Amino acid sequence: MASCLLLILVAWTTAGQSEKKQPEVRRSAPQGTASSAPTTDGIVAGEKRQGGSRAPALQVRYPERDEGVRTLEARGKAQIEAAKKYAVFHGFRFTDRQAESGITFRHRIVSDAGRTYKAVHYDHGNGIAAADVDGDGLADLYFVNQVGGNQLWKNLGGGKFRDVTHEAGVALEERISVAASFADVDNDGDADLFVTTVRGGNALLLNDGRGRFRDVSAEAGVDLRAHSSGAVFFDYDNDGLVDLFVCNVGRYTSEERGPDGEYRGLRDAFRGHMHGDRAESSALYRNVGGGKFRDVSDEVGLRDRSWSGDATFADLNGDGWPDLYVLNMQGDDHYYQNEGGKRFAARTAAHFPKTPWGSMGVKFFDFDNDGQMDLYVTDMHSDMWEDIGPEREKLKARRTPDDSILQGGGNNIFGNALYRGRGKGRFEEISDRAGAENYWPWGLSVGDVNADGWEDAFLTSSMNYPFRYGINSLLLNENGKRFVDSEFVLGVEPRRDGRTHTPWFEMNCDVGEKLDNNLTPAEPCAGRKGRIEVQAALGSRSSVIFDLDSDGDMDIVTNDFNSAPMVLISDLAERRAIRWLKVRLEGTASNRGGLGARVTVRTGGRAWVKYHDGKSGYLSQSDLPLYFGLGDAEKIESVEVLWPSGRKQVVAEGVQVNQVLRVKEPE
DSSP states (O other): OHHHHHHHHHHHHHTTOOOOOOOEEEEOOOTTSOOSSOOBTTBOTTEEEETTEEEEOEEEESSSSOHHHHTHHHHHHHHHHHGGGOSSOOOOOEEEOHHHHTOOOOOOOOGGGTTTOOSSGGGGOOOEEEEOSSSSSSOEEEEOOSSSOOEEEEEEETTEEEEOHHHHTOOOTTSOEEEEEEEOSSSSSSOEEEEEEBSSOOEEEEEOSSSOEEEOHHHHTOOOOSBEEEEEEEOTTOSSSOEEEEEEOOOOEEEEEOTTSOEEEOTTGGGGGGOGGGOOOOEEEEEEETTEEEEOTTTTTOOOOSOOOOEEEEOSSSSSSOEEEEOOTTSOOEEEEEETTTEEEEOHHHHOSSEESSEEEEEEEOTTSSSSOEEEEEEOGGGGGOOOOGGGTTSOOSSOOOHHHHSOGGGEESSOEEEEEEETTEEEEOTTTTTOOOSSEEEEEEEOTTOSSSOEEEEEEOOOTTSOOOOOEEEEEETTTEEEEOTTTTTOSSOGGGOOEEEEEEEEGGGTOOOSOSOOSSOTTTTOOSEEEEEEEOOEEEEEEEOTTSSSSOEEEEEETTSOOOEEEEOHHHHSOOOEEEEEEEOSSSOTTOTTOEEEEEETTEEEEEEOOOEEETTEEOBOOEEEEOTTOOOOOEEEEEOTTSOEEEEOSSOOSSEEEEEEOOO
């Protein structure tokens, strides 16, 4: 995403926009008086300690006139009015309980996403993944970070968490981390962890079953040093052991090191996909048992060289073998069909003749409850070519890249895509009529947040410094016909306490400091003295939807960029009686976690289908039970599981609503 930004701003300057506006300046109020500036992350805006007393500090906000902030109130009123005609239940709200949760994690960025900002892929951010790492039945949270180490937070129940990072051994403090994936690598019944990094060596951490992890990256053969991004566990050869696919973006850094040990970004990183020598092939590792993996990319014909940030899998043709969909953030996506666990064949054009140009997030799920997997792809990079107002955020991009960077735009959609599955590998793109478009999306998390039996979507969307405020999108599924915008209706926007900005970096104007980037429209220190605090718009990068407090409804936790997360707790279960079922799989002949299984819940003449892929959000794969909202159904007739091994299992006895059902594959 960073890359995109640079292009836009470069486009602005090359277009001859020489007139630079002075950024907005805010001064903190004297001690004991109310400040006109809103609070940011619990810090009183503008107050700094100097010599033991509080002294006013200059706050410089970018941009000077923020259309995203200015229109929040009007947008909220309009959406709430429109919701009166929604045919989907929306009589509940989310509340940000980050402070009450005890989670004090704060994401920290490298300099190239702040003081020395470049349009480079560091600003794509980081993932957040969830899994019950210690076997107590509660899902814990792993926050991925760029500077200062990642953090693991143990779920104590009742919406409370405790930092167990160092006792768990999962900080990876000296690395610039990117993505996190949980899966049971060794089939011992607990969630192991894989973390990708930027040239720091990817890490495989084995769980001892009590939430203590051991780094086995080198001996496992997966400690690749590259510009790695998303990672996906799946059993491509159905041998009962999960394999690993790692996306590598491409070389976007130089050999120069920054203040936190990171490699500095190349100034033309956004055009890196035009340089063949900068490509870094993706890697497919086969799990050969005994804690060992082997790179089989060449052997199976899977050397994807696109600038890929993420991927996912599903059995699209129903032959029992998981196929792979690989995103390309600057060009065509790629769909690879699995041929009997022996080879992967490129079949993109046959199934997806047009794909988004700047793909960032991806998820297979059954949007319309017809039993067929549908595919939602978010497109961030197409939105970086044009500075638009909030009134156009639901429309596809109007301005597109020029031919010098397109690599052939005839195959592309410039915006999000929602492909409705029609069976036998056929898809129909319906994003516009389904309301699936939004602005600046990173990834999406899918879950039935109102428990009505239809899958909803939460899209983390933002750009931060030096761009305007962008809203996260919460889309309620209106009976498989369309998504309706609900972030204001459900209390996700505006954020807690009306926060829109957060401290980004400081400068000392007394010594003539200047920014080392070509994106900011004006030097913050121009005409100013003393220390100043440059503030940027808040923005989320990744999210996970799960029942955080075990009350039966779905909550949302984000990983915000250079800020604290949001812990959005739903009050749905308090507002009305809901019905749901959670299914936890245990494979025997299949991999222990059941990744790749197809689960069907039947009740009252209805059927709900989920494909167990673990894909929980952007740059993330979680180990969570499958959640089925059951609407008004009072009795469950059966739960059917098609295991990766090919075995079919039907559970019809003892299945009740509002329970966690554990299904073990027959020996």
